Amino acid sequence: MRVRVDAGKCVGAGSCALVAPDVFDQDDDDGTVILLHEAVPAGHEDQVREAAAICPAGVIALNHTGG
Amino acid sequence: MSALPRLPLDRECPMHPPKTYARLQANEPVARAEVYNGDKVWLITKYEYVKALLGDERFSAVPSMPGYPQLSAGVGAAALEERTFLRMDNPDHDHYRKMLTREFTVKAVQRLSPRVQQMIDGLIDDMLTKGPPLDLVPALGLALPSMVITLLLGAPEEDHAFVQDRASARINFNATPEQTRAATRDLLGYLEKLVTEKENEPGDDILSRLIVTYGRTGALSHEEIVHMGRLLISAGHETTSSMISLGTLALLENPGQQAALVGDPSLADRAVEELLRYLTIIPFSTRRVATAEVEIGGHTIRPGEGVFMLTPAANRDPEHFPEPDRLDITRDARHHLAFGYGVHQCLGQQLARMELQAVFATLFTRIPTLRLAVPMAEVSFRDDSVTYGVRALPVTW
Ligand code: HEM
Numbered sequence: 001m002r003v004r005v006d007a008g009k010c011v012g013a014g015s016c017a018l019v020a021p022d023v024f025d026q027d028d029d030d031g032t033v034i035l036l037h038e039a040v041p042a043g044h045e046d047q048v049r050e051a052a053a054i055c056p057a058g059v060i061a062l063n064h065t066g067g
Numbered sequence: 068m069s070a071l072p073r074l075p076l077d078r079e080c081p082m083h084p085p086k087t088y089a090r091l092q093a094n095e096p097v098a099r100a101e102v103y104n105g106d107k108v109w110l111i112t113k114y115e116y117v118k119a120l121l122g123d124e125r126f127s128a129v130p131s132m133p134g135y136p137q138l139s140a141g142v143g144a145a146a147l148e149e150r151t152f153l154r155m156d157n158p159d160h161d162h163y164r165k166m167l168t169r170e171f172t173v174k175a176v177q178r179l180s181p182r183v184q185q186m187i188d189g190l191i192d193d194m195l196t197k198g199p200p201l202d203l204v205p206a207l208g209l210a211l212p213s214m215v216i217t218l219l220l221g222a223p224e225e226d227h228a229f230v231q232d233r234a235s236a237r238i239n240f241n242a243t244p245e246q247t248r249a250a251t252r253d254l255l256g257y258l259e260k261l262v263t264e265k266e267n268e269p270g271d272d273i274l275s276r277l278i279v280t281y282g283r284t285g286a287l288s289h290e291e292i293v294h295m296g297r298l299l300i301s302a303g304h305e306t307t308s309s310m311i312s313l314g315t316l317a318l319l320e321n322p323g324q325q326a327a328l329v330g331d332p333s334l335a336d337r338a339v340e341e342l343l344r345y346l347t348i349i350p351f352s353t354r355r356v357a358t359a360e361v362e363i364g365g366h367t368i369r370p371g372e373g374v375f376m377l378t379p380a381a382n383r384d385p386e387h388f389p390e391p392d393r394l395d396i397t398r399d400a401r402h403h404l405a406f407g408y409g410v411h412q413c414l415g416q417q418l419a420r421m422e423l424q425a426v427f428a429t430l431f432t433r434i435p436t437l438r439l440a441v442p443m444a445e446v447s448f449r450d451d452s453v454t455y456g457v458r459a460l461p462v463t464w
Contacts, residue, residue: 011161011410012168014176014417019401021173031168054402056412058122 001040002063003048007032010059019054020047033059072100074108074138074375075351081448082317083392084350088112088380097364100375108136108354108373109366112380114387114404116363117353121376121408126355127156128411135356136373142453144244148251150291151298153411160410166281167295167414170219170273176417179215183422186214187429195433199463200440207426208312208460212304215422220296221272222261229257230300241451251297258296262289273299303415306349309449309456310419311426314342316446316460318431319439321394328396328427329435335428338396339420342427344403345394347379348455353407378404436464 003023012031016024023044025034040048052060076085091098096113111117120126129135130146137143146154152163169175187207194206213227222230236242236250262274266282266289269275274296281287287295318325318338328334353376361368368374382403383391389398406413413419431437439446440461447458 011164011412011414012172013406013412013414014171014173017173018417018420026172026174027169028172028174029169030165031172032165050401056122056408057410 001045001048002038003035003040003052004038004061004063005033005035006059006061007034009057011057013056015054015056016051016060020044020051023048024051024060071107072098072110074100074102074110075450078450081446081450082320082346084347084377084379084383088377089383092380092384097366102136102373103139104137106136106373108375109368111363111374111376112384113364114381114384117376117378117381117404118408120355120361120363120374121353121404121411123361124157124410125357125359125361126374127358128154128160128355129156130154132356132358132371134371134373136354136375138351139241141242141244141247145247145251148248149294149298151294153298153302157410163291163295164410164414166277166287167273167299170276171414171416171418173417176421179418180421180425182218183211183215184425184429186211187425191429191433200461203315203460203462204308204312204457207430208308208315211311211422211426212307215307215418216300216304219273220261220299221265221270221274226257230254231304233257254297254300255293258293258300262293262296299415302413303418305452305454305456307419307422309348309454310342310346310423312460313346313348313456314339314423314427315430315437315462316439316457317342317346317394318396318427319437319462320443324394324396325431325437328431332428332432334396335424336420337399338427339423340400340403341394341396341398342423343405344382344388344400346455347382347403347405349405349407349453350377350379350455351375352453353378353404353411378407434464437462438464 010032014026017026023037025036027034052062072087076087078085092112096116098110099107100110101107111120152160190207190210213231217224233250233254265275266278269279277292282292328338355374357368357370357372359370385391406416440463449456449458
């Protein structure tokens with residue numbers, strides 16, 4: 001599974017960093033999302049799916065092809 | 068033709084939303100209603116629709132937009148005087164919100180956690196020293212969030228009571244426009260002084276960092292910093308306070324759930340999400356006005372029409388939360404909409420989560436036999452405010 005983020009739309013609510021801390025971090029200056037792994041590490045798929053579902057600004061996109 | 072429902076509806080049971088919500092959700096998830104002055108509004112009750120519309124930037128959160136829905140003249144007047152990103156649309160909203168986001172990241176909140184735990188330990192020590200029965204609202208519910216907010220703003224601790232009193236008056240539905248305006252003026256006057264002090268002598272707090280990073284470069288005016296401080300007090304204080312007191316009551320009312328938490332305090336994380344869902348203490352703030360024609364559930368919402376995205380109804384949608392009227396602290400409820408959704412979703416949510424998790428884990432570990440000191444029927448609820456809650460919570464152990 002691959003994941004993309006549109007950090008420009010991010011409102012820094014922090015939900016992704018809360019539910020999938022190994023995949024998402026937050027910028028120290030403005031709290032916006034930092035993607036740590038474009039290819040989701042094995043075992044973290046459910047967390048990343050949840051992060052995408054609860055992201056309030058629709059910033060996280062999943063891509064299953066090629067995964 | 069039958070009369071339209073008029074907001075706010077009365078609750079049949081204080082721990083549940085009005086029954087009309089569930090009926091509308093099943094039969095008419097996009098419905099018409101009216102507010103205090105007879106204005107017509109839309110009520111959205113289905114989870115999917117509430118989430119979609121809150122995430123849709125064709126709806127505006129600006130109270131001066133024609134058609135923006137209000138619940139009372141007083142609270143409406145207070146909203147009109149707010150000049151913060153809570154009441155802005157993009158691009159302005161994101162521009163201002165991003166000046167504060169770094170203060171509320173998951174990591175920033177983790178750094179605060181030991182201080183907050185100390186505060187909680189101290190407050191519970193005081194409760195145990197004083198002995199039962201006592202009112203949990205001042206002892207813990209109001210005390211902790213005001214200690215936290217004054218710490219964040221770098222205000223003197225002895226100012227708690229004033230801040231609390233003025234912040235509550237601003238959001239009371241029974242207050243007249245004059246009363247809410249006076250309360251807003253008092254709070255702003257207070258923050259005015261505090262910000263001026265910090266401008267002369269910055270410290271280690273949010274206001275000082277706003278001054279140094281944005282005030283001194285001209286990106287934020289003195290007045291804008293004052294209004295941001297006011298927003299943090301009004302958005303963060305009474306909300307967290309109410310979740311502590313009402314959340315405790317919900318657990319006391321469900322002894323099986325209380326026992327589960329006492330037996331396994333690590334359930335506090337899930338318990339907090341479930342309590343946020345179950346209680347949804349900010350029932351009406353997620354309201355907007357359409358700026359374009361929007362189709363939803365076979366209806367057309369037209370520009371200038373007001374919409375209440377009813378999160379208390381969405382959070383009881385059986386398609387997303389099986390047996391929604393049952394409090395179950397072991398369920399996965401993290402997709403609830405109690406913090407709203409879309410670009411305005413709560414900025415302080417990670418802080419609120421941390422405070423609440425620590426409160427419930429500590430309270431029920433240290434006082435496992437906590438119980439109500441009066442019959443449930445004697446508990447007085449505050450249903451006349453932007454934030455739902457209890458006026459007092461007499462407890463014993
Ligand atoms: C359990 C406690 C809390 C609840 C239930 C809660 C709920 C909410 C809700 C529903 C909104 C969205 C309003 C809308 O869409 O118009 C919101 C926004 C906001 N909250 Fe909270 N909140 C809580 C705690 C806090 C705390 C502790 C802070 C900060 C100290 C805070 C700061 C804010 C701010 C600044 C906004 C405006 C965000 C924006 O417009 O971008 N909240 N909150």
